[in-house]
Amino acid sequence: MANQLFQQAREAVAYANSVASGSANGDQQEAVMKAKNALSSAFANCTDAERAQLREFQQTIETL
Structure with missing residues (x-):
């Protein structure tokens, strides 16, 4: 079974990146905050390979 928190973090980062680049509509600050929260949650429950990703x-988020 795939790590759901990891997938959510990946999707949140992708969305924040899309908002920052203008290819998606939304509040960039809110998208970045949600991505950071998702990353924080995912770190606690993942493999070493997932941690590296x-x-x-x-x-990526820090550069937005």
Whole structure:
């Protein structure tokens, strides 16, 4: 079974990135905050490989 929190974090980061680039409508600040919360939740319950990807997602969010 796939890690649901990890998937939610990945989707939240993708959405925040889309809002920041203008390809999706929404509040960028709110999207970034939701992505950060999702990343935080996912870190507690994931594998080492997922953690490495979450760190990459975190770097993406920090640049927005």
